[in-house]
Amino acid sequence: MSSTTSPRSSQRSLGDLVLPLLKRQETGLLGVILVLGFVVSLANDDFLQRQNIYNLLQTTVVVGIIAIGQTYVLIAKEIDLSVGSVLALAAVTAGAVYGSGANPYVAMVVGIGVGSLCGLAIGTVVVIGRVSSFIVTLGMLSIARGLTQLITDGLPQTMPTELSWIGQGRVLGGIPNSVLIFVVLVIVGQLLLTRSIFGLRVTAIGDNADAARTGGIPVARTRILTFVLIGTLAGAAGIVFSTQVGVAEAQAGMGYELDVIAAAVIGGASLSGGRGSIVGAFLGACLLGLLRNAFILLALSPFLQQLTIGLVIVLAALFDQWRQGNLRHLRPRMPRRAS
Numbered sequence: 001m002s003s004t005t006s007p008r009s010s011q012r013s014l015g016d017l018v019l020p021l022l023k024r025q026e027t028g029l030l031g032v033i034l035v036l037g038f039v040v041s042l043a044n045d046d047f048l049q050r051q052n053i054y055n056l057l058q059t060t061v062v063v064g065i066i067a068i069g070q071t072y073v074l075i076a077k078e079i080d081l082s083v084g085s086v087l088a089l090a091a092v093t094a095g096a097v098y099g100s101g102a103n104p105y106v107a108m109v110v111g112i113g114v115g116s117l118c119g120l121a122i123g124t125v126v127v128i129g130r131v132s133s134f135i136v137t138l139g140m141l142s143i144a145r146g147l148t149q150l151i152t153d154g155l156p157q158t159m160p161t162e163l164s165w166i167g168q169g170r171v172l173g174g175i176p177n178s179v180l181i182f183v184v185l186v187i188v189g190q191l192l193l194t195r196s197i198f199g200l201r202v203t204a205i206g207d208n209a210d211a212a213r214t215g216g217i218p219v220a221r222t223r224i225l226t227f228v229l230i231g232t233l234a235g236a237a238g239i240v241f242s243t244q245v246g247v248a249e250a251q252a253g254m255g256y257e258l259d260v261i262a263a264a265v266i267g268g269a270s271l272s273g274g275r276g277s278i279v280g281a282f283l284g285a286c287l288l289g290l291l292r293n294a295f296i297l298l299a300l301s302p303f304l305q306q307l308t309i310g311l312v313i314v315l316a317a318l319f320d321q322w323r324q325g326n327l328r329h330l331r332p333r334m335p336r337r338a339s
Contacts, residue, residue, distance in 0.1 A: 025280055025319075026268065026277055029266065029268075036287075037290060040290070040293075040294045040298070043298055044297040047294070052297075054170075054175065056289050058176045058178055058244070060182075060285040061179060061240060062244075062256070063237075063256060063259045063263055063289075064182050064186075064263065064282055066087070066233055066234050066237050066256065067260050067267070067284065067285050068281055069083075069231075069234065070261060070269070070281070071276040071281045072202055073227065074264055074269040074273065074276055075274060076206045076273060077206040077272070078223065078227070078273075079133050081137040081257045082137040082140035082144060082257075083253070083257055084253030084255060084257050084260075085140065085142070085144035085145040085148070086238070086253075087234045087235070087241065087252060088249070088254075089118065089144040089238070090236075090238035091111060091159075091239065091241060091252055092148045092249070093110060094110060094111025094159070094242070094248065095111075095159055095247070098158075098160045099158065104162040105163075107160065111239055112232060112236050115231045115232050118140060118144060118234075118235075120224065120231065122227045122231070123223060123227030123228060128220075133227075145250070151250075152250045154250060156249045157247060159243055159248055163243050165177060166178060168243065168246075178244065182282075185236075186282045190278040203275075205219050206270075206275070258309075258313075259285075259309075265313060266284035266312060267280025267282070267283055268280035268284075271317060288312075291308060291312070292305060
């Protein structure tokens with residue numbers, strides 16, 4: 001017997017596939033980026049030039065790479081404010097090691113390793129010392145920045161030319177190598193979050209740490225690993241950033257903490273833990289890069305740029321609260337009818 005499918009059931013099946021996709025924050029964020037890009041392209045013909053698009057993507061790479069790690073930390077119901085300083089420390093360490101005569105790739109590994117050690121130190125104090133990650137990472141922000149000043153004595157460190165392919169190299173008709181590295185990290189990060197035991201543990205801990213501990217999840221070890229992950233990614237971002245400009249400076253990464261948290265939150269990471277998306281963080285970083293690029297092309301005030309990005313962060317946080325149903329108290333109450 002041959003079975004037939006009615007048009008109504010086909011439409012229902014298509015709707016079941018499409019509607020959940022449309023409700024995802026990543027889809028809405030992508031729509032905002034496309035609409036905003038279209039509006040900017042109408043105001044400035046240079047926006048859609050291939051070179052401008054490549055430059056826009058390249059400016060999002062450093063913040064985006066760290067935002068991957070920040071998303072994991074936020075999902076675990078923690079936060080890291082030290083990423084900009086750790087980025088600078090990793091970069092100047094790599095530059096100093098190379099300056100002492102080491103192999104360029106050894107210097108790069110040492111720099112990234114310094115980022116990992118910073119993450120390990122933060123995670124250990126947070127977990128074993130039971131200190132708020134806000135306080136610990138605020139302290140590490142100052143410690144790492146001070147160490148960069150001690151290492152460099154305020155002088156820029158030359159990065160090895162052998163590593164310039166990371167930040168300045170291009171392939172496939174002009175696509176920056178750093179953008180390809182970023183895309184690969186996003187794919188790996190998303191798979192790690194959704195398809196690995198580690199990712200599932202991070203989500204479970206952020207959702208309910210006590211239940212996760214009762215279920216046999218090593219909560220302490222997993223939390224430490226999330227800080228090691230973001231420290232490692234901050235170190236990698238430091239290498240990318242310093243190879244883009246050719247030198248490692250003690251002032252590198254100043255203020256990146258705000259952009260990194262913004263990219264993660266805009267991308268769907270919940271400040272209450274238990275929820276987040278690496279693809280969303282990628283799109284959040286792209287949105288911030290698009291806003292900055294648009295302000296430059298349209299010759300708008302940099303003060304207005306900071307104001308706009310701040311508003312975007314607040315709106316993203318409010319949307320997160322609305323999505324969790326925490327704004328129900330704002331609904332007007334209808335008066336009861338007298339019986």
